Amino acid sequence: MGEAKRRAEQGLPPRPKPAKTKPVDTSPRLAPWLPLTQRQGEQFVQITTRGAWIGIAALVLFWVIVRFIGPAAGWWALADG
Template sequence: MGEARRRASQGLPPRQRKPDPKEAERFIAWLPLTRAQGAQFVDITTRGAWIGIGALVVLWVVVRFIGPAAGWWTLADMP
């Protein structure tokens, strides 16, 4: 006996189809991005922004303090 006949004979509703992962909770129907992919994009870009901020701080410390202390260059505002 097939699954559909067994469910019908027992008075059960038809089986629900599993949602296609490509169709799962899209932001916009014609845009192939899901909400999970949007959240992942936000996480990655946030991490990248913090890495960029850290790199900028390190660069500033090198230019302002380490370079002049090591004699690599002199600052224009220092006499």
């Protein structure tokens, strides 16, 4: 038997559902008129820094493929070589 039916048969009220509350960010705002907190600013810096490093790694990988792997595999020939 389901929990709701059992509680109804026993005359008990429905079980209260836990409130789903989002944690409140209490860090101070970057500016009083700007709806961003210092914590959100730090997260933005972390994400963009990680993205920059990923971009640098992708650029280096692309350069290695174009300069070394492609010509060695015979996919194309370099114009300067």
